[in-house]
Amino acid sequence: MSWLIVESREDFLSKLREAMVDARRRFYRNLVFIEKENFMDDLSDVISAFFEGAKEARVAYAFHPWADGAKERFELIRGQLRGKVDDIDYSSSEYYLGKTYDLVVLDLVDNFQPNYLGRLTDLASGGGLVIMYTNDLTKDKLFRNSIAKRGVIYEYYEERFRRKLREHEGVFLAGSEYLGKPFTGEVKVSQAKSLPKRIWFPKELHELCASEDQNKVLEEFRTLNRGGSRVLVLVAPRGRGKSAVAGLALAGLTWERMNSERRFRAVITAPSLSSASQVMEFARLGLKSLGDEPDVTLSDVGLIRSLKGDNYSIVYVNPETAVNEEGEVLVVDEAAAIGVNLLAQYVNNWKKVAFISTIYGYEGSGKAFLRYLRNLMAEKKVWTRWLTMNRPLRYAEGDPIEKWLYDALVLNAEPISPKDLELLEYETLDKGELFRDDSSLSQVYGILVSAHYRNNPDDLMIMGDGPHHVIKAMRSRDGYVAVSQISEEGGLQDTMIDLSLRGGTFDGDLIPDRLLKHSRIRDIGNMRGWRIVRIAVVQESQGMGIGSAMLNFIVSDAERQGLDWVGSSFMGDPKVLRFWVKNGFYPVHVSPKRNEKFGDFPVVVIKPLTDRARKAVGVATAIFKEKLLNTIHDVYFNMTPDMAVILLRGAKTHREIAVSRVYLAKIAAFLQGSSPYESSADGIHLLVQKYFWDSKRDWELTEDHERVLVAKVLQGRPWSYLISTIGMSRSRATELLYEAVSILAKKYYNVTEESQLGISLEDLGDEFTTL
Template sequence: MTSSNAPSNPAQIWADDLCTQLEQQRHRACLVLCGSADWHQAWLKRLIRPNWQGLFIGETSPHPQATPQNPKQLRHLLGQETDFALFDAEAGLEADALGIVGGLIRAGGLCLICLPPKADFLNHPNPALAAFLNYPLTPEDSLKGFQAHLWHQLHRHALWLEENQIDPAWPNLHHLPSAPSTPPLNRDVTQPTADQAEALHAIQHVAFGHRKRPLLLTADRGRGKSTTLGLACVALLQAGKRRLTLSAARLPQVQTAFDTIENALPQLALSGFVLREKRPGLVIFDIDQDVAEIRFRAPDDLIRAPADTELLLVDEAAHLPLPMLFALLKSHSRTVLASTEHGYEGSGRGFRLKLTEHLDAHYPGWKRHTLTTPIRWADKDPLENTLNQLFLLDTAPEKDITDPTLIRQVQIERIDHPAELAQPDNRADLQRLFQLLTQAHYQTRPNDLMQLLEIPNQQLWVARAQGQIVAVLFAVGEGGLPNEPGRRFQGHLFPQLLKRHTHHPDWLSLNGWRIQRLAVWPSVQRLGLGRQLTAHFIEANQTEADTLSVSFSADAGLIRFWTSLDFQPLHLGLKRDQASGQHSAALCYPLTEKAARLTQQAQQQFQSEFAWNLTQPFQHLESDLALAILRGQPPALPSHFPNGYLQDQPFESVAFALRQWTLGQLTQLEDSDTLALWLRKVVQHQAWSDVVAASPFPHRKALEAHFKNWLAQQLAPI
């Protein structure tokens, strides 16, 4: 008697051989099952081992050993492991989810993707797109470009089984890579690998060397980065340190580090450390009539009250807003920042570029160390390779173009059919585009690639030099909405934001394009390419839209750039965005008379409200950002300067007059540290004690004397 599970069944033998080989090599693999639902079920029964427990990415699992998991909640499982992950195209394929499971599947496990036959898949709408399309678009309206990209890349870089195939058409398992060196399954995690030992040496330098020389520790997933932080804490305690602080966006992100410390408790006991207390986020020891502790503290708490610590170690630093990281570096003299280079957020490259720019400017002695050897699985992992190919992380960037004469010869073009970028012949362009978008925004994710290839209401413009893409502008269509009080339409960020804050419903009906990304290749920035690309975009839409808009995490440089192109600031969010740590700004370029009228009204309202809000909700807004926004608006009416202040008239008697004079003179006053301090006091109404603390002066009297000398110089030519 035979059955589908009998050893003599060739399909079962192939499935068993695959799982055995992955287990022996400590590899993972991505396997595509392309066929009917019943055929999928038969293969899942062959492949999923009786003792496995896995995840189904969707609502209703087709297999009893796969727990349903909402893709939006997957990131909360990071740090855990699963035997397999199961996707079904009928339930939707979300790019972020595919990226995340690459960090969850253990060595020996499988990522299983069930697809219908080719014609059905390439033409069938992806349900996962529903959350990313502006009203009234539906997945049926999508470009199907990401599905074509998935098909081509998975067919080439994943294991692929297709219904009606017969052996030997099944993938040849001898073609799977062999691990050059296979880490032992039960390796002693308290003993560092050679790769980790080098990282520990670098961390020791931070702890015992010169102050203000931070370390950036980067690694692809599975390289033991978090374990290394735990090993560092153990080694530093044994070397004499007594107060160590671990930090991350959430406590579970440092759990691996604390687990490593727990595994080393016997080792520490031999060194004389007596465990006094252990609870989530805290370990305290008694040692030689002293106390040693390793404590977790949240980043915002550390900024409010810097830690009395001998070393701060921040894990998953790319999850934190850059301004928050800058503040942590400033307030802690010995800091290690650890970050995933290619993670579920898509890529850490953009984060690294922006962070290293800051480190170069403020911490000349900073160091970088990269962990390269996988620990959780073996080197040359097939699943890692598949995901790197799928999300365009597989090759180094092309050679930079730096010759300014070549840049002056750029050709600007609109890519009319973005879905065609998914074709294999266009892979180089798609990769270059995604690298640019990644560097423009350090939290770029795989979903951004999916949207680029799927959203129908988009404009994609590029600048090429010698055929190579050096700049990109990506915009999304918005507006044309009905006025239905109380209704919130999916997407359409700019028109709904302006309607809400101006209480003018006409904003909804205007048709516009919102620029989501404008990126220029790093080696050719500051040569006018972004300005040139935007000018082409504006010219091309003169008769095609009512408005052009842009929304971004505000900083002074970006505000100055967009206002120099005649975009008008119309909004600044009162709260800082959780992802960027900055306020969100919205600016508008009107193209029609109606839009110009609405923009002027909104601009006047924002000008007065922003100036007023600088005294309270924006009281601690960065002075250069406040100045950039104020200068980006029509100047306030000139106001008389209260000359008595330069004599003996008290500040409090003329504070309002000084404020009005300052607002009217901003275009005349040159940027300086003194102007920044003056704005904090006179325009933002900060306490004298706060302004003095930010100045080089010991007390108010000295600072005020400096202000008066500066004002006398400013008044002389006026």
């Protein structure tokens, strides 16, 4: 349908009223977008028009209440809002996920941030209305200003956003003119649900389900009550009721075990307590429907932290803590927002795990998440049930605003699968052209989100509007094959260097800031380089060397432009780190704090391109390696041995470490069996330090040998902890430790189990200070 260009505000409001009547009848939503300096009159009239058809309503009003004038704007219209009104600070909006509103009003005067907009638009119910208002989409916006570099910023994202408003039905625009495009499409309203023919969970729980999808999925959770290790994976777009049905299933599993002798304990984890709130709330409702009233523990903001009964408990813990918790079932909500290292540990340590996640958009890319989980389940050989849900609960299937939202925020970006890879061309993309070409943008962004499952709508705006963000790609004759997003960093003024050295922070120069703080070399701040934010290859073409080839093109490109370095920063996943080290990048920094949400240590790698950069990186690498080896038993105790091994292998800097004859004799006694490991641990520790500092050798232990040496000798993990971490029996770990020590002692000092077990004072030089 073409746009209705309305002559007056009265005609505009009349068309909007008609659309709202139809929306209530067919259970879809409409959107009004106001962009003009004198927005308040139009806003007031639109709200009045909405309440003509609703005596009262559930209302969400979102804004930054601390911004100048924001509270005053809210108070001006507060009197028009009839019913329950939640005034929502954007920064706390995740606490409202799972709630439903008839009217959602978004104040975009102070901030236009895609992540907030997508999250809150989804809260509007069928028959409802979403209103967004601003004076100007690009003028003085908080998030937009944070993307600017030296006062410069583009408008590619906002230009596309305005275009998408004009392309979709169900959208009404008030700006320099009044425009409306009423929805004329078809919708599918959910029919009355029917219960499955055979049900295992109590009927009371099924009656709390809002759709047949939920009823069917609820029954699938019974697999977690069966023997052996089992994983259930449930993914769906937002608004399908996946968290709610997970909570009902927990209530059912709890009920089933309530009268057993053994106490039942279920653990829920998620990126935040608010992310798990729906699971908790529906577990409570489910238990209540079964006649049980659990004791409820609430957080400071009123969210359920635990449910406890006579013989059960359902508790929330943070993602890192969940690894070593004990219980019968672990439910991981919004799993795509949690680090891969933690997901693997959940499968290692728990027999029954349910992974719940959004398939598009806000907490991550469901397709990349699913691919990772499929690979993990295949590797672990764990029985897995894969589930999805399609029917929306808040509004009718075919809702025009959901279609607009997915298109505007590129939530359903899809890469193609190029078949002709004979000739690939490396190019720098024109961002203006890219954001005007929906097909190319979907391909390019689709490659990035399919390979990196931690994405949110803000990423696309940063990529498009940031003048220091560059997009490189490799394309074949039939489409894009590989993409990289690059941030130009460095060239800092002395004032910025001083700020960093004093502990201050600033946006846009991540690698220089980290290296300044941890190496203290001022010259690093002056150098210019490229930080590769993301690099990805379309899934069907991975493993063919295309990513490494693209990396080489980027490095050569940077050299031609006279840059000092190319680097990257990412959450420490062994597979990703191995890629960078294989391609000649040096690890120069690992955060001393593990990211609690992702369970990984952020890592910085770098490849120097100029002589002064090589000197600075050499110093930074040595500093990093010394810190890692000297504090791995403390600061980095929770680092996985896999990660530590790759970091130590990649930090190719050399230092001579001498092992005295006393310690060599202790090592010989260990090899002979006359001294237990604990008695010879000091000598073995020195020998292992010598090995990892030796970058001149032309031989290596196996990675299994190195993992055991890192876990036991350097980190000092107890045998039980070590075994669960590296996934092998104690006898095998002990055998590998003995083999590794034997090889090192022989290679460096020709010490074997046949060597002398004691030495005389005459054999000692000045290695020790004597009394």
